[in-house]
Amino acid sequence: MSAGYRSTAQPVGPSDLHLHSDHSDGTEPPAAVMAAAHRAGLRTAALTDHDTTSGWAEAADAATSLGMTFVPGMELSARHEWRSVHVLAYLFDPDDAELRVITDRIRESRLSRARTMADRIGRDYDLTWDDILAQTTTGASVGRPHIADALVARGHVRDRGEAFGGILNPASGYYVELFAPDPVTAVSAVVAAGGVPIIAHPAGRSGLLPDRLLRRMIDAGLAGFELGHRENVEPALGRLGAIVAERGLIATGSSDYHGRGKPNVPGEFTTSDDMLARILERGSGSSAVTP
Ligand code: AMP
Ligand code: ZN
Ligand code: FE
Ligand code: FE
Numbered sequence: 001m002s003a004g005y006r007s008t009a010q011p012v013g014p015s016d017l018h019l020h021s022d023h024s025d026g027t028e029p030p031a032a033v034m035a036a037a038h039r040a041g042l043r044t045a046a047l048t049d050h051d052t053t054s055g056w057a058e059a060a061d062a063a064t065s066l067g068m069t070f071v072p073g074m075e076l077s078a079r080h081e082w083r084s085v086h087v088l089a090y091l092f093d094p095d096d097a098e099l100r101v102i103t104d105r106i107r108e109s110r111l112s113r114a115r116t117m118a119d120r121i122g123r124d125y126d127l128t129w130d131d132i133l134a135q136t137t138t139g140a141s142v143g144r145p146h147i148a149d150a151l152v153a154r155g156h157v158r159d160r161g162e163a164f165g166g167i168l169n170p171a172s173g174y175y176v177e178l179f180a181p182d183p184v185t186a187v188s189a190v191v192a193a194g195g196v197p198i199i200a201h202p203a204g205r206s207g208l209l210p211d212r213l214l215r216r217m218i219d220a221g222l223a224g225f226e227l228g229h230r231e232n233v234e235p236a237l238g239r240l241g242a243i244v245a246e247r248g249l250i251a252t253g254s255s256d257y258h259g260r261g262k263p264n265v266p267g268e269f270t271t272s273d274d275m276l277a278r279i280l281e282r283g284s285g286s287s288a289v290t291p
Helices: 031-037 058-064 097-124 131-133 145-153 160-165 185-194 211-221 236-247 274-284
Strands: 044-047 068-080 083-090 196-199 224-228 250-254
Touching: 031 058, 044 058, 044 224, 058 068, 068 097, 068 185, 083 185, 097 131, 097 145, 097 160, 145 160, 160 224, 185 196, 185 211, 196 250, 196 274, 224 236, 236 250, 250 274
Parallel strands: 044 068, 196 224, 224 250
Antiparallel strands: 068 083, 083 196
């Protein structure tokens, strides 16, 4: 346990448990993300940068000085066959050795993969690795959004959306796959670190993960699903809602705010106090921080 104390936080909503800062592919520092959450009327917020916990301290200070409760989190990259699976992890021990081996390896892969993509893109477009570094906060968990920002800065595309629709798409010749553990390994590692794993945007346009994989993740300790997210669509969402009800799982709702990097705004989906209470009860690796 990093902070050396146990959570006594009472659930206070409205809460948004999925926000990104410039420690990964959000465009604002953690303190500014918490300020945006506060302006949106939220009373509890989590920081869930991709594969890193480096923004927690700044976010916790900012949130509590604004009178908000801070929930430490991360969005852990995983993959099933060709599909990326994002595992939101809450209240885990950030110093857990096994989880750190996984996240260190993913972040290294993010870096080398971005370099390779930059080389490939650079054959056809005026774009260098330095252009991408210029869009990336030092030490940040690098992703395709940073390459997108560099393409925007060079005038090759209008915005991140256009970059993802073309040059950065897996179907383009420039795409390089990221190392990521399989979803069951990811869920198990979060649980072993005392954390609470919840699958992010689980009912997107690519449809539900196969039943067998869902069952294996639940057996490995998966706590629930982010049912409230703008990318979820029917019929996958309804089907997953039925599974959540049947298995008594946790359902969250959150924005997936990325600053100016996406249209998502803090508080556009929220998590109920009941569900927040269940997450707070279940997490044992680190603590929510109260004002
Ligand atoms: P990566 O993990 O480097 O493969 O990049 C995936 C990240 O890009 C996700 O965290 C998304 O939030 C972001 N992303 C995906 N599609 C888009 C889009 N159309 N516009 C902006 N950001 C996107
Ligand atoms: Zn992201
Ligand atoms: Fe995600
Ligand atoms: Fe996200």
